[in-house]
Amino acid sequence: MIRLVIAEDHQIVREGLRMFLETQPDMQVVAEAANGREALEAVRQHRPDVLLLDLIMPEVDGLAVLRQVTQEVPETRVLVLTSASDDRMVLPVVRAGAAGYVLKTISAAELAEAVRKVVQGEPVLHPDITRMLMREVRRGPGAVAGEAxxxxxxxxxxxxAHHLTNKEIAAEMGISETTVKTHVRNIxxxxxxxxxxxxARYAREQGLG
Incomplete structure (x- = not known):
């Protein structure tokens, strides 16, 4: 039996997910969470096989939950189910240890299959996410918008990433404040x-800070 925790802040979506997943003969929803804090508490208490996680969550955001779960309860596979398909989120989520990343546009049957695959250790990526990931890889470590x-x-x-001002950055790098402003504008x-x-947030997510 695959034991799941559903972390989704919209109640109607959360209830719909639970109703569907519990129709599956090999799945059991052991807890639900309406925010990131509740998600962490539920995983710590129940230690499920799979955490079904939305990225956009109140109190503690989904990416922070993902990182915490992979550190504290590594046996729990985190399957991200979200409407967030921003290029900037793909690499941080993959690097943080998500077992899968699927969009809410998938069918119910596809979701059930994704749950089974991550339990078996197979990575699951929505085709749109795969394309984004490939773009990120081709751009290299320093580009998100297509320019290195x-x-x-x-x-x-x-x-x-360390919250330095332009003046402080200029002093640190030995360049003029005007040049720093130009670099910041380009970034x-x-x-x-x-x-x-x-x-700054992007830099920290990429390990630059």
Missing amino acids: FTQRELEVLSLL LHKLRVSTRAEA
Whole structure:
């Protein structure tokens, strides 16, 4: 019997998932969670075979839950089921140890099959996610929007992860503040984000900070 915890903040979706999964003769839903904190508590208490996890969760976000579960309860396979298909989320989720990443556009039968596969140790990726992952790999470690970072931009990005100001980055790198501003502007453009905080978050997720 495959024991599952469902972590999904929308009640109607969570209930629908539970109703379907419990029609499967080899599956049992042992707990539900409406936020990331509850998901962690449920996994620690029940130690399920599979955590079905949405990435966009209140209190503790899905990526943080994934990282915590893979560290604390490595025997639990985490199958990400989400509507979040942003390129920037794919690599961090895979690197954090997800056993699978599927989108909510899949059919119920496909979801059941994905659960069975991750329990058997087979990685499961939605075709759209596979294409995104391939794009990420082809771009290399420093690009999200299709343009590779320069070495200087990577250095600035790493310092942004530590919340340094432009003035502090300039002093650290021995360049002018104007040059730092140019690098930051280019980084935001390549990441397709609008704030330094978003760039800093990306840098930390990629292990640059």
